[in-house]
Amino acid sequence: MVSRLRNMITAVTKYGLPKSKIKKLGSLALLSFFVFLACTPNQDQQKSTAVDQPVSIAIPHFPEMPVPENRPITKKRIALGKKLFNDPILSKNQDISCASCHLSAKAFTDGRNVSTGTEGRQTLRNSPTLFNLAWQPYLFMDGGNPTLESQVFGPIEEHTEMDNPFTEAMARVAASAEYQRLFKEAFGDDVNPFTLTTALSTFERSLVSYNSPFDQFYYYGDSSALSPSAQRGLQLFTSEALACESCHSFPLTTNFSFENIGLKMHYQTDSGRARVTQVAADHGKFKVPTLRNITLTAPYMHDGSVETLSEVIDHFAAGGVGHPNQSKQVNGFAITARQKEDLLAFLASLTDTNSYQQYQD
Ligand code: HEC
Ligand code: HEC
CATH class of the missing domain: 1.10.760.10 (Cytochrome c-like domain)
Structure with a gap:
């Protein structure tokens, strides 16, 4: 698995990374540091420019990262x-x-x-x-x-x-x-x-999160990365009944659309998307948030009104409060206590300590 990913690594400087360096990248976790390894310019390049060389951050299973042409990453x-x-x-x-x-x-x-x-x-x-x-x-x-x-x-x-x-x-x-x-x-x-x-x-x-147990399981075939419970949770997440993935789409766990999930009947203090569009149909709609690292980011929702992931699941299972703008995808479902544990185990598998540790101050 590790070697498969290594072969897929495409993050290189403008001038390419020497093959010998690529071979030294021994583990999946090291992919996190790739951008830093990749951007050491050689002596000649350093002399020819006052500033350092551009690097690209390429995550094999993500879409290509859009970077403005006049603002290269260094x-x-x-x-x-x-x-x-x-x-x-x-x-x-x-x-x-x-x-x-x-x-x-x-x-x-x-x-x-x-x-x-x-x-x-x-x-x-x-x-x-x-x-x-x-x-x-x-x-x-x-x-x-x-x-x-x-x-x-x-x-x-x-x-x-x-x-x-x-x-x-x-x-x-x-x-x-x-x-x-x-x-x-x-x-x-x-x-x-x-x-x-x-x-x-x-x-x-440069803040990228892509190396969670879910990624290792789903994109790199490491069947041991997810517990059987988390694997069942993944099935539920993508099922037609729960439809979580229709909005929280892989790999970024969001499709970036604006949706009203029927969190409340009246969005008095914050009308969401309608603040921008002034359109009544956008009242209570919010950008679908990423679920990556979701166990680290409590409390939840635009106003932090939901304390736990268990309560988030209860909200969707109950089918929201029935706001007129509520998405048709939020229509409730039956879920057993064990299935809820499975879904929580799956959500926890989106936590990516490999990627975020490098940013600790
Ligand atoms: C119709 C699209 C849609 C569907 C279907 C959907 N979500 Fe969401 N989800 C959203 C939106 C939009 C928000 C943010 C709402 C807000 O802040 O008011 C959200 C918020 C969340 C949050 C809180 C995220 C945070 O950072 O605060 C979690 C967790 C979550 N959803 C999990 C799920 C799960 C699990 C399912 C399936 C049972 C699911 N969602 C189904 C659109 C959706
Ligand atoms: C007082 C707390 C606070 C400070 C200070 C703060 N932020 Fe934020 N940041 C927030 C909140 C709250 C939001 C959500 C705003 C919204 O969606 O309307 C946010 C949203 C953002 C977003 C948008 C994320 C998204 O998913 O849409 C970015 C980017 C961001 N902040 C970067 C920064 C940067 C850079 C700074 C420093 C220059 C900064 N923030 C300072 C609280 C803060």
């Missing part, structure tokens, strides 16, 4: 973006960083119902995981933000998050001699809106 940009992500310098009172609400140990969520920003202000929504953002066609639960780069302005300026004018955040970064040096090294350029947003978006694109 090792130094990832490192710079990570530093900014963890630095409270961007917030008004210099007390909150992106990582305050997106903790790596919780798959980049924060364990709260809704997040708390600067001066104890409550946000509207539950903090979502930041894994596999690169494949998202639009951001936010209402799809109201088109790109990772434009998204950066959101939390920095938002009153309930960092509450800082973007120009002020940028000026502070630019005033730091250390950041000036790091931006020069990563971009051959100063701190400006393009380089600042690109550093953060590049770090975000």
Whole structure:
């Protein structure tokens, strides 16, 4: 199994990775580090350019990662973006960083119902995981933000998050001699809106989760990766009766559509997709979230109103509350206690400690 995956690895620098290095990648877990191995430029290449060489992150069983042509991923940009992500310098009172609400140990969520920003202000929504953002066609639960780069302005300026004018955040970064040096090294350029947003978006694109027991079982034929119970849970997840996979489609565990799952009868504080479209039929619809690392990201739903995965299953089994916009796929099903255990075992198999450990600070 391991050797099959190794042969499928296609992540290489623009100039290709020497065969000898590929052979040294001995285990599946090491695929996680491939991007870092792959991006060591040789001496000649280093001399010819001021900045480091582009790397591509290719996951064999995922669609090709879309990366804007003018923002290639490089090792130094990832490192710079990570530093900014963890630095409270961007917030008004210099007390909150992106990582305050997106903790790596919780798959980049924060364990709260809704997040708390600067001066104890409550946000509207539950903090979502930041894994596999690169494949998202639009951001936010209402799809109201088109790109990772434009998204950066959101939390920095938002009153309930960092509450800082973007120009002020940028000026502070630019005033730091250390950041000036790091931006020069990563971009051959100063701190400006393009380089600042690109550093953060590049770090975000590097957050990939693809190496869970489910992946090992389903895509690489490792029959021992899932317990018999989790295997039965997988059958249930994809069954016509439960229809989970019709929305949480493989391999990303989302089809990115907007759906109303009948969580409540009245979505007064947050109308979801309708906030963007102003269309009544979109009331209570939210972007289908990824289920990868779902055991690490409680509480659940856009408002964090559901505490456990067991209660999430109860919700779908009951068929929702019957909101007029509710999806036809959410129509209830019968499930025994043992089947529920199986489905929970399957959901747990989407947790990918192999991929996320490398991001621990
Ligand atoms: C105060 C807490 C808080 C801070 C600080 C914060 N975020 Fe978030 N983040 C959230 C919440 C809550 C959401 C969900 C917003 C929504 O969907 O409308 C979110 C959503 C996102 C998304 C969209 C994810 C998706 O699946 O659509 C990205 C990307 C993101 N944040 C990155 C960042 C970055 C980068 C920073 C720092 C510049 C940051 N966040 C700072 C709480 C926070
Ligand atoms: C019609 C599409 C659809 C179907 C079918 C569906 N889901 Fe979902 N699921 C969603 C949407 C949309 C949300 C987010 C709703 C919200 O935040 O209000 C969600 C949320 C979840 C969450 C919480 C995720 C988080 O990060 O908060 C879990 C867990 C989940 N679904 C599991 C399942 C399981 C298990 C099934 C099958 C029994 C299933 N879903 C069927 C669309 C669907």
